[in-house]
Amino acid sequence: MINNSEIPAENNLIGLSFSSEQSERQDWVDNACHGLLTELAGGKEVEWNIEHISAIREAVQEIIVDELHLMTEMEFYPYIEIHYTAETCPGRPCSSGCDHISKITKFT
Numbered sequence: 001m002i003n004n005s006e007i008p009a010e011n012n013l014i015g016l017s018f019s020s021e022q023s024e025r026q027d028w029v030d031n032a033c034h035g036l037l038t039e040l041a042g043g044k045e046v047e048w049n050i051e052h053i054s055a056i057r058e059a060v061q062e063i064i065v066d067e068l069h070l071m072t073e074m075e076f077y078p079y080i081e082i083h084y085t086a087e088t089c090p091g092r093p094c095s096s097g098c099d100h101i102s103k104i105t106k107f108t
């Protein structure tokens, strides 16, 4: 899914990382969401609040990805999927058939 050879070492966390293209896409989407807030607030300065930005991003993603099928979730806002086992699951003790998956969208 991720080609690790393209990943700069400084962005590497526990062996997983985003390509610079993916990081740029994430930043671009977040900036666009913040820009929308600022515009709709009549150009008033709006603080950078990742909860507000995520709320907009998730709503837009639902329309673009889930309803209109214009992009995949990965294209819209790249993520890394971590598949857990019963041994590695953060929700331990987990049932023997653990199939928990975490989607990591940013290393910040």
Ligand SMILES: [Zn+2]
Residues within 6 Å of the ligand: 084, 085, 086, 089, 090, 091, 092, 094, 095, 098, 099, 100
């Ligand atoms: Zn589990």
